[in-house]
Amino acid sequence: MKRRKFYKTLGIAGLGATTLPISCADTSKKESDTSVPDENRYDVPEDVSKRMYDKAIEITKAKIRGGDSEKYFKKPFIDAAFSQNIFLWDTCFMACYAKYHIDELPVYQALDNFYEQMEDDGFICREYRFDGRPLWSKDHPVSVNPPLLAFAETEMYAVSNDKARLEEVYPKLKKNFEFLVSRYQGDDKLFWGDTLGMGMDNLRRYPKDWKPTEGSGLTHHELGEIREKKYGNVTEESIDFFVKEYVNTLQGIWNDEGRIVDFTSQMAAYALQLKQIAKEIGSDNDISNYELFHKEVKAALNTKCWSEEDAFYYDLGFDKPIKRKHIGMYWALLGDLVPEDRLQGFIAHLTNPEEFFRKMPLCSLSADDPDYKGWGDYWLGGVWPPTSYMVIKGLSNVGEHELAKHLAKITYHGVAQVFEATDTFWENYAPDLIAYGMPSKKDFCGWTALVPIALYKEYIV
Structure with a gap:
């Protein structure tokens, strides 16, 4: 043209x-x-x-980090450069284009920064401070991002065909998957989580008429405005204030009362990606577990979250649909759930x-x-x-x-x-x-x- x-x-x-x-x-x-x-x-x-x-x-390239100037993450890695901290789902999506330039964009180390911080039970925080400490407590779902590490790895494998990389990361991915299942899957096979943790920061995920009897009654954006007035520029002290008070906001209180279509779909996709990796590296004994998990999640999502009238999936609140159409519902396509x-x-x-x-x-x-x-x-x-x-x-x-x-x-x-x-x-x-x-x-x-x-x-x- x-x-x-x-x-x-x-x-x-x-x-x-x-x-x-x-x-x-x-x-x-x-x-x-x-x-x-x-x-x-x-x-x-x-x-x-x-x-x-x-x-x-x-x-x-201009935002590649690492080296002596870094307090903790010293090996070169690509970074979203949103702040000094590192962010999980940003990094996973960066892998989806860096896969075409692995020789010049250090994407493996960007992901390894998170694997290296993984705790013994499989927990990986969605955000780490520049000194390697997790920003959020494992005890609250705000610490968990959309689980996209296996998505990133399979996207890179499709270009690199690096089977050794899959063999290296599979045990870590499997452990992280199992942590998320044990911590955030309800008895109904659907997943619950946190608004901010799931990445779509200011999108209300709770019912419009929900009035909690605890907490500050603030949205997390209102808390951010208070932080700005109190501290001015973003500092470690102001971040600590926000992290401490977030759990009392409306978003911070609303979690296991709801069920989240995007998180549920991402976990279904995670199972399929782990199944793919297991096939590639010969871990065939794990495959049936991923297949059963996917089958159960698919049945639950289509039974409880689908609206025949609207031809759409909805999040749930207190086991009832929250009729709000957002783009996160389309994770169901990658999860093979429709x-x-x-x-x-x-x-x-x-x-x-x-x-x-x-x-x-x-x-x-x-x-x-x-x-x-x-x-x-x-x-x-x-x-x-x-x-x-x-x-x-x-x-x-x-x-x-x-x-x-x-x-x-x-x-x-x-x-x-x-x-x-x-x-x-x-x-x-x-x-x-x-x-x-x-x-x-x-x-x-x-x-x-x-x-x-x-x-x-x-x-x-």
């Missing part, structure tokens, strides 16, 4: 790279754009794609412009939710590269290759437009604007390099 034509579709032909185009989506349109056959309108010029790819590698007769109804929400198919598709919260924000507001609508990648990979996993490619192409095109306007990548993007999300961290590679590298290689070229 010619650069000039791309600028015309972008709407900023002739404007400087510092000008960010902001244009609202036509939310009155009822018919999905997926009905339009002209895929060429989402083409991105090859020179733009190359600049995006090279820039993503450049940013990632029966064939339910698949088309479930994925139809992804192409509905009144739900998840906005100007930038795959928003984190359905647009028909009263809390939805068209500019993003983090997980109240923001489009996040890791969850977009998850949905697209999940669609491929269930055989919906054309839809996966279509959504990948639109996503890539949107990120390219913002890249052309800002010359960088962002933590998340606005669903109803061609813009970065508000708020959103810039130069974020970080998981956003999934788009210019992984999506590009797997779905664009």
